[in-house]
Amino acid sequence: MLSRDIILGITLLALVVKAQLPPKVIETKESLLNELHSLQDVIPPNYAIRSNEHQNAQEINRIFEEFLVQNQESIDAVLRVLKLIDHELENVIQDCIKIFDLDSLDSSNVLFVQVTKPLLYEVKVLCELITDKQIDEVEAALSQVEHHAVDYRQRLDQVMKDMASVSGQLDGDHFKSRIELKTMQISTHLQALNRTFLTEIDQNFTKYMDKWMEKYKKFASMVPNGVEDDVNDRAEIVALFDFVDYLNNETSVLQDELAEFLDYWVELVDETLDSVTNGSLEIVDFLENHPLENFITGDASLKCVSSYYQNLDETILLVLDGFFRCVDYEQEMTKAFQQIDSVLDSTNKAVNFLLDSYITCIKLVGQFGGDFELKECLADLEELLDGTSEFVEHKSTEIYYHTEDAMVFTGVIMGACVQLKAREAVSQLGGKMIDFDACGDKEIK
Template identity: 75%
Template sequence: MISRDTILGLALLVLAAEAQLSPKVIETKETFLHELHSLQDVIPKDRTVHTNEHQSALEIYRIFDEFLTQNQESIDAVLRVLKLIDHNLENVIQDCVKIFDLDSLDSINVLFVQVTKPLLYEVRDLCELITGKRVDEVEIALEQIERHAADYRQRLDQALKDIASVTGQVGGDHFNDRIQLKETQLLTHLEMLNNTFSTEMDQNFTKYFTKWIGKYKQFTSMIPDSVGYDANDQPGIAALFNFLDFLDNETSVLQTELDEFLSYWVDLVDETLDSVTNGSLEVVDFLENYPLENFLNGEASLKCTAEYYQNLEGTILAVLDEFYWCVDYEQEMMKAFLQIGSVLDSTDKAVDFVLDSYITCAKLAGQFGSDLELEECLADLDELLDQTSEFVERKCNEIYYHVEDAMVFSGVIMGACVHMKARDAVFQVGGKLTGFDECSKN
């Protein structure tokens, strides 16, 4: 290694000697000069400022940016040397000295060491020849540098491709944004279903009970004054009133319980969705940063890291879609709550027949007077009221337990699905992780 002082000392000798270079050296120099100039067009000049990234990603960006900066500085220094190489060498010495002053020569940046340093060392050796007046060796050295420059160009091209591949995947929030969007969409749909079922339940209960009360009022308004007794004191009328009071109580209690179940169900889905989202974020974070840690620790090359990121986006998106597919609550929820309308509809048929019988009795009593007493006409309806009451009570209990079971089992279904998909995800990404590990060992 020639020191800086030695170079400056030899400069005087070179100036005096006016060493001459052959036309072949100049031709080789011009070719190499053109090649290096063309490289400047492919090296990124702009540096993106990265913030709020994972620590490993920030370190990767720092290494990449440092490499690109040091690489550019090295090429600039080499170009200055080559431009000054002429038939005499006195103008080259000072720029050759600058080659020795480059901080990049001491760089431990793994990419710079692998890609650029070999060429920089070759140019440094060339400068030693020039400053040492070993003109006869310059031509051979320059030809050797030109050959090594082709290898450098291949290393640089591959490095730039790998950098672009890695930076295109590392950092950013596109996966997190997709996860948050998916969660928002499902929560919005869940809220819509919650409002829909609540509204439909309220409308159904209100519709049927309003209809029944309307017929009861129609019946009482049709009792003729000529009957001559207070309707409230009559057993048949009292039985109908008690029956309607029972219906009001049973349906009101059931509606309150179902509203609570629906609220619990929404909370259950919300918790499951939150679990899936947190799990998805952890999976994405691991898959994105796993190779970075290995690269930063010197356990993987940039090439292996770049190959790992190829098609990673498709793998991650497939895993995410599978996870969120598990949050399937709508079908179970609809099957449970739609049963309410069916039961109310069946109840309505029986109540309609009974109430219409009461109305008909009122008409008959009004028409025939003492020849057909109202209570006599109503006597056979008590048993129907009792049977309908038993049906309603049994069905209300059935609906209660059916919705409760459906809600609980919906949680089981979603939980089982998430566990299954988690294992599928391990299988899907396992090959990619194994491939990366195998590449890193070679």
């Protein structure tokens, strides 16, 4: 770089010696001036990323903003030089001195080095020739500036697109919002399904138990006075009471147990949902930040990052959809609790037959009086009551363990699904990472 003393000396010399520039130089500089001046209207003030959630957003913002400032300062200086170039060289020298003093010449900003610095360097060479009054070389140097200005315009267009692409990808955390919304939707549906199952279980048990109690009360109200005082008849009546009481207790216990299972099931799904949600956020964070880290460390260009981000949304959505489909609980829960309806329906048939038999016997006693004994009519029914009780006890135990097994196995299914989707995600995203790293290698080479 020329020292200030030499430049000032040349400046004084220029006051005496008038050097003329060829018309071709003036024509070229006018074309350059118009071209570079038109860029001022298309460069936006900044590309700041509003979101602070990304760990690299602040550094990316700094690089972008620094580039825009340095680029603007440099182009302003270049424009000043071009505007002053006329047939008299000495008019240009003072602004050429300013070119030498620009801090941007020593900038290490990766975007500035790639986009603007080559043009600024050629203008610096041009200024050195002008201050040295090497007129015969000025025209060739200005042609070089013109050539680099074309390249600069292309590089600037590309980097502005890439900056917009990267800023748009990081701005607003749309994936985090999407994941949180999906989590909330699944959780809300789970809670609603839980309430639905609890309501249906309660309604089913209540519906059948109310019918049975209604028939039992009808039987009790029809027992003739004095019959219940007969020791021989009382045993059969007590057996029916014990049977109905047993049904009431057994169904109540089972209902409470199923309600607890539903609570456990909800907790199980919530745990899986938390795992899927946290895993999804980690994946998105890694996929978005890995290329930025490579760019910041100089291992990849902004163009590579921008290319990598293209179609990344679609890839991430496929991965997220796969993970969230693992939280599939409704079908298994429905199948488990559907068994209750089947058992209650079968029990209801037997209980109705038995209760109707008791009611019919009371009617027969009333119809035939002393010629028809209640005990004889109720013969063999107690054995059927015991058989029905055994069936209810067996099925209650079966429902309990079937529901427990279904709940545990649902956890196994969801866990296996998450493991599969994690491996599929590695396969899907690994290809993109390889492509990105290859892009970085090419740019560096």
